[in-house]
Amino acid sequence: MKLSDQIISSAKETISNEAEAIANLENFIDEDFINAVEIIYRSKGRVxxxxxxxxxxxxxxxxxTFNSTGTPxxxxxxxxxIHGDLGIVQQDDVVICISKSGNSPEIKVLVPLIKNFNNTLIGLTANKESFLGKEADYVLNCYVEKEACPNNLAPTTSTTAQMVIGDAVAVSLLNLKGxxxxxxAKYHPGGSLGKKLYLRVGDIVAQNQVPQVAPDTNVANAIIEISEKMLxxxxxxxxxxxxxIITDGDIRRMLKDHEEIKGLTxxxxxxxxxxxxxxxxxxxEALEVLEKNNISQLLAVDKGKYIGVVHLHNLIREGIL
Structure with a gap:
């Protein structure tokens, strides 16, 4: 088999195996999952x-994911x-402990300590019969039949399953909280994602000059206005x-249609x-209007009053596009 064929085959098999395992997780959304989500939803503490x-x-x-969707x-x-950081856990907190086997030495030491604090313990494990599975108040089952690793050793499918169950909990909480x-947007103020959720036309217009002419302005001065305001x-x-509105396109059409422009306004x-x-x-939304109408500029208004221009380049610079 050629090297390229081997790579393609391996990649496809990995994706197929993980996809099948993830689809099977639907069968594990049970009463424990419901109770775990409700406990977190009603908790006055953090997770x-x-x-x-x-x-x-x-x-x-x-x-x-929890923090970005409103669950502290x-x-x-x-x-x-077990070496001092247990002080992180406060009285009203809910603890989620993640372990594929549920039997690792650190987990066996940690779980009884959490139980002694009387905090609700949620186990996220692939083995409900493990130490963690039996000691947890609620179990989020992330069982997978095998890893994508051909030796069934490297955590691959199992970690993907853990992440998907975590996402399922987060989105369930998100929906419950409305x-x-x-x-x-409040939790994502930075970057293009945040800007898509809070940046408004007025914020962009404030950065630009405000090109405008009267209807009787001669063409030469209109061209100067367009050039000086650089939009x-x-x-x-x-x-x-x-x-x-007069755009660069209007100027080009004018030059094509009129040999003499001196008297034009x-x-x-x-x-x-x-x-x-x-x-x-x-x-x-301004970007959507530009794209729908295949134009590069929009005139911005405040209750019908002209206040400036939104240019496609503004949106690109802000990372909206």
Missing amino acids: VVTGIGKSAIIANKIVA SIFMHAADA FSSKDF GVTAVVENGKIIG ARDIMSKAPKTIEKNTLAV
Whole structure:
């Protein structure tokens, strides 16, 4: 078999094996899962997620997902917990302990200590008959028949299953809380994701100059306005209201259609009824309007009053596109 064929075969087999294992997890959404989610939902404390080895890495990811979807959570490494970090756990906290086997030495030491604190313990394990499975108040079953690793040793399918169960818990809590896109934006203010959820047209317009001319402005001055404001466009404004727009495209069409431009005004070459958008509209919605109409600029308004321009380049620079 060629090397390339071997790579493709291995990759496809891995994906197939993991997909089958993940689909099977639906069969493990039982009363324990329901009770675990309800306990977390009603808890006045945080969710402390712990594990060791690869499970600790998955625990960190689950913590991040919980926090970003409105469920306060913190990671505690199982090995560090028995050497002082157990102080992380507070009275009202719920603890999720992750272990594929449920029988690792650190877990056997940690579980009784958590039980002594009278905190609710949720076990996330592939072995319900393990030490963790029997000692936990509730068990989230993430059983997988085999790892994707051909030797059935390297945590692959099992860690994927742990992460999926964690996501299932997080999304269940999200839905119970009625967690909205506005809530999501509060926890994701940075990066393109956050900007899509909170950045508005008015925020972008404030960064730009405001090109505008009167309808009787001669063409030469209209071109100067477009050039100086560097947005490839100017609004044509009369009595405070937009009556048209002149773009670079309008200028090119004018030069094509008129040998003599000296007597022309903005009114003569403008496009009427231009697309406008309110300043409180989300920037991502402005992008949708631009794409739908195959244009590069939108005139922004505040209750009908012209306030500036949103350019496609603004949205690209902000990471919206």
